[in-house]
Amino acid sequence: DQQVKQNSPSLSVQEGRISILNCDYTNSMFDYFLWYKKYPAEGPTFLISISSIKDKNEDGRFTVFLNKSAKHLSLHIVPSQPGDSAVYFCAAIPRGGANNLFFGTGTRLTVIP
Amino acid sequence: KAGVTQTPRYLIKTRGQQVTLSCSPISGHRSVSWYQQTPGQGLQFLFEYFSETQRNKGNFPGRFSGRQFSNSRSEMNVSTLELGDSALYLCASSLQEGSEQYFGPGTRLTVT
Helix, strand or coil: CCCEECCCCEEEEECCCCEEEEEEECCCCEEEEEEEEECCCCCCEEEEEEECCCCEEEECCEEEEEECCCCEEEEEECCCCHHHCEEEEEEEEECCCCCCCEECCCEEEEEEC | CCCCEEECCEEEECCCCCEEEEEECCCCCCEEEEEEEECCCEEEEEEEEECCEEEEECCCCCCEEEEECCCCCEEEEECCCCHHHCEEEEEEEECCCCCCCEECCCEEEEEC
16 A cells, blocks of 8 residues: 555656656655655665645755645756756655655656756 | 765575674664665665664564664664565664654665
8 A cells, every 4th residue: 555656657857947746645644754866776865854834845956845635745846957867755754653754656857958 | 974874785695594784874863764675665664773672663574673782773684585575775864753864875685
């Protein structure tokens, strides 16, 4: 039972344009959400997070939006750069769930120069 | 500050053997979590240790076990290896519950 879903396995974007990666979740107990970037044969790199008490968090070129009523979050990367090409995972932690991260299946982003 | 380190990076074992993987968290981090990544199942939570105690466990058989030492370093052990245990095993550390987890490079285990 996949509680965190990333329905787009891949996304291609031109350099300089906006990349929007989407994530949906089903468990209403999730209250902390994170985005990770991953290259092959490496561990995920933490990008940005958001608590369920917020609806937006920004860090440089990265912005995460959370829509709790829709159980949906998105990651915006502006402007996209070729170095952003990687697999992006969203993850969620349930309330009281210690550090059990529930991961989505990932979206492969390709930024075309 | 040094990141999360994992040893060994690559390992080849045969079915029926056992294996021990090691993880050193970021200095000051007391929580260590383990994850398995496979092409079919994605990234799945194995277990989490905090102050030498297992605080949370994922849905894996008892062949998968772990422990944490007083210096927060952690080991995970897989006994009676099966072909399906071939995966990238990732360790992550965090400062506290419900906060960002920082991952190591992983150990690639191949079971033949």
